[in-house]
Amino acid sequence: MATIRDVAKEAGVSVATVSRVLNETGYVHADTRKRVTEAMKNLNYSPNEVARSLYKKKSKLIGLLLPDITNPFFPQLARGVEDELQKDGYRILFGNSDENAEKELDYLNTFIQNNVVGIISATNNKSKTNYDGLSIPVVFLDRTSSDYPSVYADGKEGGRIAAEEIVKRGSKRITLLKGPAHIQPAQDRFQGALEELSRSDIDFHVMSTTSFAFEDAVKWAKELFSMYPDTDGVLASNDIVATAILHEALRLGKAIPKDIQIIGFDDIPQSSLLFPSLSTIRQPAYEMGKEAAQLLIKLINKQSVHQQHIQMPVTFIERHTTRKVDTNG
Amino acid sequence: MATIRDVAKEAGVSVATVSRVLNETGYVHADTRKRVTEAMKNLNYSPNEVARSLYKKKSKLIGLLLPDITNPFFPQLARGVEDELQKDGYRILFGNSDENAEKELDYLNTFIQNNVVGIISATNNKSKTNYDGLSIPVVFLDRTSSDYPSVYADGKEGGRIAAEEIVKRGSKRITLLKGPAHIQPAQDRFQGALEELSRSDIDFHVMSTTSFAFEDAVKWAKELFSMYPDTDGVLASNDIVATAILHEALRLGKAIPKDIQIIGFDDIPQSSLLFPSLSTIRQPAYEMGKEAAQLLIKLINKQSVHQQHIQMPVTFIERHTTRKVDTNG
DNA sequence: TTTAAATGTGTAAACGGTTACATACAAGAA
DNA sequence: TTCTTGTATGTAACCGTTTACACATTTAAA
Numbered sequence: 001m002a003t004i005r006d007v008a009k010e011a012g013v014s015v016a017t018v019s020r021v022l023n024e025t026g027y028v029h030a031d032t033r034k035r036v037t038e039a040m041k042n043l044n045y046s047p048n049e050v051a052r053s054l055y056k057k058k059s060k061l062i063g064l065l066l067p068d069i070t071n072p073f074f075p076q077l078a079r080g081v082e083d084e085l086q087k088d089g090y091r092i093l094f095g096n097s098d099e100n101a102e103k104e105l106d107y108l109n110t111f112i113q114n115n116v117v118g119i120i121s122a123t124n125n126k127s128k129t130n131y132d133g134l135s136i137p138v139v140f141l142d143r144t145s146s147d148y149p150s151v152y153a154d155g156k157e158g159g160r161i162a163a164e165e166i167v168k169r170g171s172k173r174i175t176l177l178k179g180p181a182h183i184q185p186a187q188d189r190f191q192g193a194l195e196e197l198s199r200s201d202i203d204f205h206v207m208s209t210t211s212f213a214f215e216d217a218v219k220w221a222k223e224l225f226s227m228y229p230d231t232d233g234v235l236a237s238n239d240i241v242a243t244a245i246l247h248e249a250l251r252l253g254k255a256i257p258k259d260i261q262i263i264g265f266d267d268i269p270q271s272s273l274l275f276p277s278l279s280t281i282r283q284p285a286y287e288m289g290k291e292a293a294q295l296l297i298k299l300i301n302k303q304s305v306h307q308q309h310i311q312m313p314v315t316f317i318e319r320h321t322t323r324k325v326d327t328n329g
Numbered sequence: 330m331a332t333i334r335d336v337a338k339e340a341g342v343s344v345a346t347v348s349r350v351l352n353e354t355g356y357v358h359a360d361t362r363k364r365v366t367e368a369m370k371n372l373n374y375s376p377n378e379v380a381r382s383l384y385k386k387k388s389k390l391i392g393l394l395l396p397d398i399t400n401p402f403f404p405q406l407a408r409g410v411e412d413e414l415q416k417d418g419y420r421i422l423f424g425n426s427d428e429n430a431e432k433e434l435d436y437l438n439t440f441i442q443n444n445v446v447g448i449i450s451a452t453n454n455k456s457k458t459n460y461d462g463l464s465i466p467v468v469f470l471d472r473t474s475s476d477y478p479s480v481y482a483d484g485k486e487g488g489r490i491a492a493e494e495i496v497k498r499g500s501k502r503i504t505l506l507k508g509p510a511h512i513q514p515a516q517d518r519f520q521g522a523l524e525e526l527s528r529s530d531i532d533f534h535v536m537s538t539t540s541f542a543f544e545d546a547v548k549w550a551k552e553l554f555s556m557y558p559d560t561d562g563v564l565a566s567n568d569i570v571a572t573a574i575l576h577e578a579l580r581l582g583k584a585i586p587k588d589i590q591i592i593g594f595d596d597i598p599q600s601s602l603l604f605p606s607l608s609t610i611r612q613p614a615y616e617m618g619k620e621a622a623q624l625l626i627k628l629i630n631k632q633s634v635h636q637q638h639i640q641m642p643v644t645f646i647e648r649h650t651t652r653k654v655d656t657n658g
Numbered sequence: 659t660t661t662a663a664a665t666g667t668g669t670a671a672a673c674g675g676t677t678a679c680a681t682a683c684a685a686g687a688a
Numbered sequence: 689t690t691c692t693t694g695t696a697t698g699t700a701a702c703c704g705t706t707t708a709c710a711c712a713t714t715t716a717a718a
Contacts, residue, residue, distance in 0.1 A: 001441075003674055014698045019676055026677090027695050049442040050383045051674035055703045059379070061422075061443070070408050072598070075398045082425055091439050093390075094423040096411055110420050112330075113378040114390070214602070243602050250604055269401070270599040273543070273572050275579055332704055343668045348706060355707090356665045380704035384673045 002043035010039035022047060053115045062296065063093045063111030063119040065104065070096075071212065072268040073238070073285055074122065077141060080289020081120055088297055090117075097123045099182070105130050112136075118296045124183050137299035141292040142185060142283075149299060149308040151292040153283040155185045158314035159192025162235050162263045162281050165316050167200050169323045171233025171261050174204040175224055179237030180211055186237050189265055189281070193235050209237060217244030225252060232260050239264035239271045239280055246274060246321060262321040276320035288312050331372035340368035351376060382444045391625065392422045392440030392448040394433065399425075400541065401597040402567070402614060403451065406470060409618020410449055417626055419446075426452045428511070434459050441465075447625045453512050466628035470621045471514060471612075478628060478637040480621040482612040484514045487643035488521025491564050491592045491610050494645050496529050498652045500562025500590050503533040504553055506574075508566030509540055515566050518594055518610070522564050538566060546573035554581060561589050568593035568600045568609055575603060575650060591650040605649035617641050 004022075008015045013032060020026045021036045028036075039045070053059040064081055066074045082092055093116055095107035104123055108130055111119055119134070122141040131138050131148065140150035166174060176193055179186025197204045205228050209220050221244045224231065236242035242264030246256065254260050256276055264271060267282035291310050298305050333351075337344045342361060349355045350365045357365075368374070382388040393410055395403045411421055422445055424436035433452055437459055440448055450460070451470040460467050460477065469479040495503060505522055508515025526533045534557050538549050550573045553560065565571035571593030575585065583589050585605055593600060596611035620639050627634050 001674095004676095005674080015675080016677075016699080017697060020697090023676080027697080029696060032696080046438060046442060048383075048444075048674050049439070050379055050388070050444050051703090052676075053703095054377075054379045054383050054674080054705085055676050057703070059443075060439075064423075068408075069398065069404045070598075072401065072404075075401075075404055079397075079399050079425065082423075086424075091436075091443070092423050094393075094411075094421050095415075096408065107420075109375060110378070110389075113375060114388075114420070115377075115379050214598075247602065247604070269399075269543075270602065273576065273599065274602065275576070275604045333706095334704080344705080345668060345670095345707075346666085349667090352706080356667080358666060361666080377704050380673090381706075382673095383675085383704080384706050386673075 001048070002045040004045075004047065006043055007036065007039045007045050010043060011035045057115065058117045059115040060090050061093050061114060061116045062090050063095070063107065063116040063121075065095050065097055065107055065111075065119065065121040065123055067099050067123055068096050071240075072270060073142075073266050073283075076269075076285035077122060077289040077292075080286040080291075081141075081293045082289075084290045084293030085297070090297075097125070099123060099125055101125050101130070108134075118300045120292050120296055124185070137296060139292050139296045139299065141288060144184060144188075144309070149295055149305070151288050151295060151310045151312065152185065153288065153312045153314050155188030155314070156192035158265060158281040158283070159189035159194070159235075160196045161192075161314065161316050162189070162265065163193040163196035163200075165279075165318075165322065165325075166233045166235060166261055166263055167197070167202055169257075169261055169325055172202060173228070173230055174202055174233040174235060175228050175231045176204055176206050176235045177220070177224075177237045177241055178206055178208045179241075180209065183212075190237065205231070209241065212238055212240050214240050214244060217241040218248065221245045221248035225249070234260065234262045236262060236264045239266045239268045239278060242278055242280065242321075243271075243274060246276075246278065257321050257323045261323060263316075264321075267317055271317075272319065279319045279322040280317050282315045282317045284312050330377070331374040333374075333376070335372055336365065336368045336374050339372060340365045386444065387446045388444040389419050390422050390443060390445045391419050392424070392436070392445040392450075394424050394426055394436055394440075394448065394450040394452055396428050396452055397425050400569075401599060402471075402595050402612075405598075405614035406451060406618040406621075409615040409620075410470075410622045411618075413619045413622030414626070419626075426454070428452060428454055430454050430459070437463075447629045449621050449625055453514070466625060468621050468625045468628065470617060473513060473517075473638070478624055478634070480617050480624060480639045480641065481514065482617065482641045482643050484517030484643070485521035487594060487610040487612070488518035488523070488564075489525040490521075490643065490645050491518070491594065492522040492525035492529070494608075494647075494651065494654075495562045495564060495590055495592055496526070496531055498586075498590055498654055501531060502557070502560055503531055503562040503564060504557050504560045505533055505535050505564045506549070506553075506566045506570055507535055507537045508570075509538065512541075519566065534560070538570065541567055541569050543569050543573060546570040547577070550574045550577035554578070563589065563591045565591060565593050568595045568597045568607060571607055571609065571650075572600075572603060575605075575607065586650050586652045590652060592645075593650075596646055600646075601648065608648045608651040609646050611644045611646045613641050 004015050004018050008018045020028050021033050097104040119138045138148050140148050144152050178190045234245050242262050249260050264278050264280035267280045271278040271280050333344050333347050337347045349357050350362050426433040448467045469477050473481050507519045563574050571591050593607050593609035596609045600607040600609050
């Protein structure tokens, strides 16, 4: 690898001059610039980002921390983040935390040690204290925070809409699935649905679940139908869980949506590919990723940001696990 | 951030001594070590990886280049890579190439400029020349190469098995989908299936496709059933395409697997969640990621590697888009 | 006792950039 | 003419580590 000194020698100038043409700062004579540019080309020179980063105490790297890229909701987020950051020349240092505080802290440390210039975190771990005292901007994604900038979907409203839609479509004995207690977005959507159902004159049960893993969800699905066999509507905590419910209902020979309606949450890509395709509350994951990235870039550039907390709209996606609404109703 | 000099001053020693306790190199008196360790703790010191990287000309970073994390096959790969690398303290610099040569080159450059110590690439772009002349180890994932170490599934055998299984289960008029020409793994599985079908006395059509996007796949699915309405078996180029075929078949009121059998490729997580669940050829994506990471680490450590080309086994996953094999046959 | 080897520590030069500061010349203003 | 300002370039310090080398003191061997 050629260094700036090699280029300087080749062009017969000092390193300062090379640096000036590199960064387009200060004065450089047109002829000199040309000589330097050619020397760079000859030597196939490309500046060492590490040396730059050391002196400037800032890199072109940002840290992205996700709970688990294997969960189909997150690749969309990640892609939104990347597409947006890439435009400004930022690169991503990436890690999965598994919602494990130790892993999270570990990644945060290496982010800092590598001079990242900003962090986007979609973890849901309580210990936000991990982020206190950081001297670089952090934006939380898929998570609310009063202390830090954040981008999240309106989970409560989503839960409300789901409840409203399923009631509107005639379910009378609803089971409401309450997601993991430590995942705030799951609790928001649960609250929204709970409030809306309480307001209605519908019978409903609440069933607690503790993870979003499909294998676990299958167990809850079986439990649900054995405990509440006459359930005719399920509000699932996310699309993974909804898929498990759908499977179990089909296995039991229930007609969908005639005997039982199901509404999921997230609108992960596979939801439209199920059969019957899943009605769900859509979170605009890709756009959320982009928003978070844009917000972070503004923060990095110390531009003023009108809104530190960006709430994204949530929409009901009507597919085939819900009935057509009775317009005569 | 405290520097090594701060620690040295606090402990009343030179920076060299601090560095020695940090790296456990050279001689350090037990008492001195204790003083230094305490100073580090007091100052909450943690070494600057950038400075380290600059001097040593190597970081603890590796570059991971994927075509598109949004394609459900890749998160598994990525997770396997990460879980394995993380054990040895490596961190991931991540990028999506979209099978675009320019983007790929761009990422490769920034990987190098950031002193990554190895690269894992799952791109399928022809221009392997991008990797020539790199002074760090590269391993190709989900892609064969004679010139570089690689980890890939036995696509040809997979194609062969798929053909064998669908024939064994009684399909008589098979449509074989040929994936994008520039994606080598797609061509391997196509070749394997083609050879096996040619060997049999079964009628079959070949239909070309040019991407793995679901939206495109839907169009081909419609085309397939209009051109070859009597097809009773489809060998899809991957699970996404198989899903589209499945959808269209269901839409047309075909009974599955009675009227038509479908076999996919990859075994992405959602394939078991479809209804009917998809029979497919499984590639062990997570394990492939792990293997690639292990191989890369060995290469980085200049350990001898017995096998530079690791071919992973592929298995037929029998689910519900194929009939039970006729054991009286 | 002398000498070699092992132990313990410090000084300063890298690593490859950026930039503050110094210097020099040319052009225009006073 | 002298002064100021703009243009052009170079020197060297700095960013936070690691490490070659030097030096001093112990310990062990001869």
